[in-house]
Amino acid sequence: MNRGRRKALQSGGATLLALLAANGWLPSARAQSWNKSAFDAHSLGDTMQALGGGEPAQSKEIAFFQTPEIAENGAVVPIGISSSLPNTQAIAILIEKNPNMLAAVFDILPGTEPTITTRVKMAQTSNVYALVKADGKYYVASKEIKVTLGGCGG
Amino acid sequence: MPDPMKIRATTVGDETEVKVLMSHEMETGQRKDGQGKTIPAWFIQNVSVTWNSKTVLSAQWGTAVAKNPFVSFRFKGGAKGDKITVTWVDNRAEKRTDESMIA
Known part of the structure; x- marks a missing residue:
């Protein structure tokens, strides 16, 4: 050769x-x-608008895994999200009480499993939303994670 | 030049599991230094993972992704020796690309 x-x-x-x-x-x-307006948004409504979606429907097809109930250290909180919604196109993580809600958006390309794990920072105890775009529509599931030591403080 | 990423890709049945650990401060822009001045945000904004030359994952991140980011996911296909390439770009337009082979 x-x-x-x-x-x-x-x-x-x-x-x-x-x-x-x-x-x-x-x-x-x-x-x-990089969707600046989505990452700058402070509410779920504003984030959804910036992402180009309406109000997401609650879904039991979205699951959290390897995600703690209580995070001792808000600077490193493991989050695992999987979707069994057909034609899942994207998975996003939103943290309600962070200064900006949107933490990450993962595009799920054809052939890639709609399952991701990562680690995020949480300022305080908060609801965490797993937002999924499937077949052009948005769905959401949420989970409260208690934080005993915040991750965004000085 | 930022430190290299650690990339581990292994075949699990007919799928490949990819785990990536990046080296980055992921400064939120919320913290203040000793003089009370805000430390400017410095964080990875875009991540893409390719298998051979096909993109298998692309992501946009905000400041809430933890320092030294970790991500894992799976895709269908992939064989021992195939190339996995991960690239990130941060908000200072600094970029890092690393490669690994599926083991």
Whole structure:
């Protein structure tokens, strides 16, 4: 195999992709944008509006797992969310009593399981919302997590 | 240059489980320093994960993601030796890309 040629093809391909991405011609480049108004929002209503959705419907098809009832340290709170809603397109984490509600949005691409785990910061005891976009509609489940030591203080 | 990520990808049945640990301050912009001045927000805004060259996860983050962020997820497919690439970009436009192979 001609390794030099393969390398050249790879780097050439990467440069082309980067160019396309920089010009916003690829869907992945659009996905790389950051929804400032959604992350700046302070209420569920404002966040939903910024995300382009209406009031989400409560759903029992969304579950929290590996998520504590009580978080000793608000600076590192593990959150696991899974959705069994058909055609789940995105999973977002919102924390009601944080300065800004929206913590993260994960786009679930075709072939990817609608299950994610991550770690968030919580300023105080709060409801945490698992917001799921499925088949173009928004659904939500919530869970209260008690925080004994806040994660956003000085 | 930020520290490298730790990426672990393993096949579980017909799926691949990806776990990523990033090294980043994830400063909220809410804290104050000793002089009472606000420490400016500094956080990862975009994350993308590709398997070979196919994007399998993309995410937008706010300041509430914990310091040294962790994320795990699964996708269908993937074989030993396939390439997993993770890229993040923060609000200072600093960027880091790391690669790993599915084990």
